[in-house]
Amino acid sequence: MPDPVSPTSSTSRVGLILQQLDQLPTLPAIAMRVLHVASSDTSSVKDVCALIETDPALTTRILQLVHRADSGISGEVTSIERAIVMLGFESVRCAVLAVSVFATFEPASAASSTFSRQDFWKHCIATGCAAELIAQQLKTNWGRSAVVEPATAFTAGLLHDVGKIALDAAIPKSFARVVEATDMLRGNIADVERNVVGIDHTVVGKRLAEKWQLPAAMRDAIWLHGQLPQALPASVRNDRLVNIITLADILVREQHLGYSGNYTFPIPRQILLDALGLLPQQLDDICAKLVDAIESRARTLGLGSTEAQDLYRQALQQAHQELSRVTDQLASRNRKLSMRAKYFEALAAFQSELRPDAPPGVVTHAIGQTAAAVLETAVVAVFSMPPGVGYAEVTLVDRTGERQQSHLIEMSPPVESSADAVMPERPVPGDGPVLAVGPNLEWLIQAFSPRLAGTGRYWICLEADGICIGGVVWGAEAGEAQRLSGQIQELSALTGGWSLALRTCQIRDEARALSEQLADANRRLQSVQSEVVRTRMLTTVAEMAAGAAHEMNNPLAVISGRSQLLASTLSDPRDKRSAELIFDKSQKLSDIITELMHFAKPQPPQIAPTPVSAIFDAAIEQAKGHSPIADRQIEVRVGDVPMADVDAGQVGSALAEIVLNAIQATDPAKGRITLTASFDAFSHRVVLSVTDDGCGMDDHVLRHAFDPFFSARTAGRRQGMGLPKALRWIESSGGSIRLESRTGAGTCAIVVLPGARQAKDNPVLRASQGS
Amino acid sequence: MKTVFTTGEAAEICKVSQQTIIRCFDSGRLKGFRVPGSRFRRIPRDALMAFMKDNGIPPDQLNNGKSKILVVDDDPEIVELFVDVLERDGRFEVKTASTGYDAGILTNEFRPDLIILDYMLPDVNGNVVCKTIRSNEEYNGTKIIIVSGVVNQDEIDELRKSGADDFVKKPFNIDKLIERIGELLAV
Incomplete structure (x- = not known):
């Protein structure tokens, strides 16, 4: 870009340029004279004719020009005077003007090497011709109201870029820079002129027009051509002429006729057509006639060396050159774009594969697919290696998109590792995106190399915070890095995306694992807490029971003692019986308190190997003592079960409570209770079950079955301490109870007890258990 | 409560002769002391109880039988x-x-x-x-x-x-x- 020009230097330079313009040659006297003769002034016209005819060369040229311009009457025009009669003074005046201007800026006097005057004049003539044709068409369309004479349009078109030639003549070096810059930028020459010299050719042209005292309409066409019709100042008298010149200029440049030094078409054709009242078809006709018209005019003006075919050829050549230049640019841009498009497509495919909650396997697969696409290889291996873990997850991806299985490779060496096993170590990020596989990826290569193409092994490191968190490994022939060197930028961008996606899902995975661990810890904490609550409750019950035992037993002792004394003194049997009842019940109350204390603070268990059958026998015996068996069937099935390491008395009593519950839940006539024992060798535990076909329990009862004083029987309730006591006793022997029950379907109590430690290997104990 | 007995009282409680009590006293089988300045024997309650117990004599008479x-x-x-x-x-x-x-x-x-x-x-x-x-x-x-x-x-x-x-x-x-x-x- 040209250096920006400061306002002061710009102003002074503009002044300098204008000064230079003053030194430009004036129009020949004859042209000046012609310009200032009014067509109505017949005597003056005659004077001018005479003046022209004094210059035979000029006369010939003008006659030729007039002749060509209006071929229909050409044969009759043989003198200037005749021409004026036939064509009107205006046409003659234009011809004089055109010829004079050309004479002023002789093609040979070109000062600039880059600015081709020859081609430039061709552009000017072409614009003049086009303007003339447009004006003719308008005249056909609109008749006399068309306002613009074709001859005037031609002259205006011819002179519309006179400012450029003036600049070239006045400041050839600066103007050469302008032309170069415009060529390079393929921009609007007026913008560059303003940037480089501080003034553009339209203003220069206006000044020149003023100096030459050209008619105002012509001056405006030179000054304002190229402007939008709507943007023209109100002071412009003949805006139609300006629009004709603008349209002609665009038309000629589109046809690549001559060289204007301008590359932009700022105004759409249609706007000008609308402004002028011209049809697109008419414009096409004008274009068709244009080349012939130019040829004849160019010849007339001394530029006639070019034939119509030449002009076409040159135009075509020029158009072709320009086209090929543009094509070259487009092609290189296209190559770049198509390569980028490949990456964009890959990126789009990659993103469509990803879900917000995609696990690492899905992400590595998506990475693998896009990698296979952009690297143009069939199979890639993608590995994910979250920071701080001892393994890598490797996904092999086929370009067909078929998802291969993911493999986990442990990084920490197993104890009995064979000598040749290669342990994965965390690779380190390299300099560029495309790296040759080094020894630190040997673990992956060893496992997957046969699946990869080519002989060379390459990889792209996916990193986060400077740590390798994964990578893409593929196979290719040597020189892969060279092949991809033109795509480094795109590959790096894609790699960044991959890394981000992989790290995100790794973090999500870590968070998921963490939340699972937390949930697990929470669960464990919860169960511990419920255990703590239960223990605290039992402690409270124990303290309460102990306090109650002391506080209540004294009054109870008095009640009990006094009732006994009473009973022994009373003679009436009914009174005696009442006193005895008081004694009994106070004793019963005392028993409840004692039981509560025992529940809260059980006796330490006396653990000893105990045969299961003995436990069952004791339990059934105790249960029978509380509730009659009646016709219920009790079946005991004890297989080959080792002894249990328990407190025989407590566990027996616990089982008795369970059997008692079973008895009370079943029908006395046909109830069925089954006691079984089995052995879980894995946990080394003895599993007892007591199953009944009784009334079962609903959820509410089941949930509270082990709560002290809870009883399902609202009427005739027992103490509600049976199962709670059983649980305490079994727990103190290191066992556990689980209840399974459904209303109407019976209940199954499963009691798990620790197996005797030596029982398994001690035949004596086994034998005694069997007996 | 009487805490010291004479040989006559002890004989009555034990339902034996006074001579027997004196002989046992002198031989040391029944513990006791002499009144200072005289030869009179005195037997403390505990010693009498121990003597009765050692010899299987029912203690009824000592506590009104209770x-x-x-x-x-x-x-x-x-x-x-x-x-x-x-x-x-x-x-x-x-x-x-x-x-x-x-x-x-x-x-x-x-x-x-x-x-x-x-x-x-x-x-x-x-x-x-x-x-x-x-x-x-x-x-x-x-x-x-x-x-x-x-x-x-x-x-x-x-x-x-x-x-x-x-x-x-x-x-x-x-x-x-x-x-x-x-x-x-x-x-």
Whole structure:
């Protein structure tokens, strides 16, 4: 870009340029004279004719020009005077003007090497011709109201870029820079002129027009051509002429006729057509006639060396050159774009594969697919290696998109590792995106190399915070890095995306694992807490029971003692019986308190190997003592079960409570209770079950079955301490109870007890258990 | 209460001749002392009781034929109940105390054959009283039954180690209690 020009230097330079313009040659006297003769002034016209005819060369040229311009009457025009009669003074005046201007800026006097005057004049003539044709068409369309004479349009078109030639003549070096810059930028020459010299050719042209005292309409066409019709100042008298010149200029440049030094078409054709009242078809006709018209005019003006075919050829050549230049640019841009498009497509495919909650396997697969696409290889291996873990997850991806299985490779060496096993170590990020596989990826290569193409092994490191968190490994022939060197930028961008996606899902995975661990810890904490609550409750019950035992037993002792004394003194049997009842019940109350204390603070268990059958026998015996068996069937099935390491008395009593519950839940006539024992060798535990076909329990009862004083029987309730006591006793022997029950379907109590430690290997104990 | 006996009184209590008492006194089998400045023999109550026990002489005459029982409990109604129960039986002479301190003084003064001792006393626990009494050889023959509302096997075992002869849980069966007392005193 040209250096920006400061306002002061710009102003002074503009002044300098204008000064230079003053030194430009004036129009020949004859042209000046012609310009200032009014067509109505017949005597003056005659004077001018005479003046022209004094210059035979000029006369010939003008006659030729007039002749060509209006071929229909050409044969009759043989003198200037005749021409004026036939064509009107205006046409003659234009011809004089055109010829004079050309004479002023002789093609040979070109000062600039880059600015081709020859081609430039061709552009000017072409614009003049086009303007003339447009004006003719308008005249056909609109008749006399068309306002613009074709001859005037031609002259205006011819002179519309006179400012450029003036600049070239006045400041050839600066103007050469302008032309170069415009060529390079393929921009609007007026913008560059303003940037480089501080003034553009339209203003220069206006000044020149003023100096030459050209008619105002012509001056405006030179000054304002190229402007939008709507943007023209109100002071412009003949805006139609300006629009004709603008349209002609665009038309000629589109046809690549001559060289204007301008590359932009700022105004759409249609706007000008609308402004002028011209049809697109008419414009096409004008274009068709244009080349012939130019040829004849160019010849007339001394530029006639070019034939119509030449002009076409040159135009075509020029158009072709320009086209090929543009094509070259487009092609290189296209190559770049198509390569980028490949990456964009890959990126789009990659993103469509990803879900917000995609696990690492899905992400590595998506990475693998896009990698296979952009690297143009069939199979890639993608590995994910979250920071701080001892393994890598490797996904092999086929370009067909078929998802291969993911493999986990442990990084920490197993104890009995064979000598040749290669342990994965965390690779380190390299300099560029495309790296040759080094020894630190040997673990992956060893496992997957046969699946990869080519002989060379390459990889792209996916990193986060400077740590390798994964990578893409593929196979290719040597020189892969060279092949991809033109795509480094795109590959790096894609790699960044991959890394981000992989790290995100790794973090999500870590968070998921963490939340699972937390949930697990929470669960464990919860169960511990419920255990703590239960223990605290039992402690409270124990303290309460102990306090109650002391506080209540004294009054109870008095009640009990006094009732006994009473009973022994009373003679009436009914009174005696009442006193005895008081004694009994106070004793019963005392028993409840004692039981509560025992529940809260059980006796330490006396653990000893105990045969299961003995436990069952004791339990059934105790249960029978509380509730009659009646016709219920009790079946005991004890297989080959080792002894249990328990407190025989407590566990027996616990089982008795369970059997008692079973008895009370079943029908006395046909109830069925089954006691079984089995052995879980894995946990080394003895599993007892007591199953009944009784009334079962609903959820509410089941949930509270082990709560002290809870009883399902609202009427005739027992103490509600049976199962709670059983649980305490079994727990103190290191066992556990689980209840399974459904209303109407019976209940199954499963009691798990620790197996005797030596029982398994001690035949004596086994034998005694069997007996 | 009479604490020192003459040989004549001792002979009457033991239902033997005075000569026998004198012979036993002189040979040392019956412990005693002579009144200072004279030859008169005197026999302390404890020595007489030991002599009677050693020789299988029934002690009926010494205590009007009744065993002495000390009831220790801070609950007056419990104390009253025990007194009523024991006196109704007729074989026992009963005194009461409501603290461990009183129990100590009365044991020394009343020299009970059996102490019914509440475990939870306001000043010291029954096992401490029990240990203190057992640490004095003088009371080797005194039986101790501990009574408590709290029943815990460990505590019962501990009490037995402290020297208690039996343990009774409140509330208790009167008949069984009397039976147990009779066994312990062998009356």
